[in-house]
Amino acid sequence: MSWHIYTQYDEDSLTMHSNAGLLRRARKALDAVELLQQEHDQLVFKVEECEVKLPFEGITKALCSCSAQGCCKHILSSILWVQEHETLLTTANTPSENSPNNNREDTVLLAQQEASQHTETSKQATTSALETVLEFDLSKIQKQAGKANIRLAYEFVQNWLLQSEHCQIGIQEYKIIFQTDLSPNPVVLYPATGFEGMLSEIADKQKVAGHLACIAYLFLKNVP
Structure with missing residues (x-):
């Protein structure tokens, strides 16, 4: 990083x-x-x-x-x-x-x-962004989120599985975008910053659960 x-x-x-x-x-x-x-x-x-x-x-x-x-x-x-x-x-x-321990070639190199x-x-392809997220440690993320947020995230994911239009995923070069029913604007995940670096305008009481649900839903859609 x-x-x-x-x-x-x-x-x-x-x-x-x-x-x-x-x-x-x-x-x-x-x-x-x-x-x-x-x-x-x-x-x-x-x-x-x-x-x-x-x-x-x-x-x-x-x-x-x-x-x-x-x-x-x-x-x-x-x-x-x-x-x-x-x-x-x-x-x-x-x-x-001019450093005594380095020369011009070292500097250029x-x-x-x-x-x-x-x-x-x-030059990272969109598949690289996805692959990076799929290497996240889900157990560690769930531990960070806590039991209450895990339960709420489960409810969100179940709803999205029944109504896929409520969570649309877009994979771009540096980021993954989730357009959900949790806020008018999307949730944005920059793989390099991990779970804690996710950005959204989801209400504070639902933010952690919403972010966790987005990652879980991405896994469900892309892991056999």
Whole structure:
């Protein structure tokens, strides 16, 4: 898992996790974004005197030092910055050609390796997204969800099996979309972020169960 997950969030996903107005404000604050650190498991930014941390687990784990609850303008601005500065991030951790322990060839090789890794990710077929999800540990996910959510998820799945139009699945290059009867807008699963990284506007009381039901229904439809 790497910072590349943040390049995969499209406008619809960012809007779903926040709102359209907040996203517009975030775009206007792009000039205020400063990359402070590129660590092994997260990116750290300064945005308008606030510190933003983008862990490689995805947007649902992002943190900001401001007083806002949940996803704020500063987090969105940082993600938009990542999407506009992929090249800079790719080369940020490559060693300097003046380093005593490395030479120009080492620098070029490491840059090429990082670029190649990103290119390979970008070329993933939709089947790869599906295969990634089908490798999820369902027992672990169920343990995270808890018994009450498992029971509710079972009810959702039984309904979808009887009325398949209530859960339509779309598999795209980086994400899997579930259009369900649980909310007007779809549930979005980015395989790289796992169960906890799922995005939706399902009511909070049903969100975990709804997400679990989506994964369970996907398994039922694709595992012999």
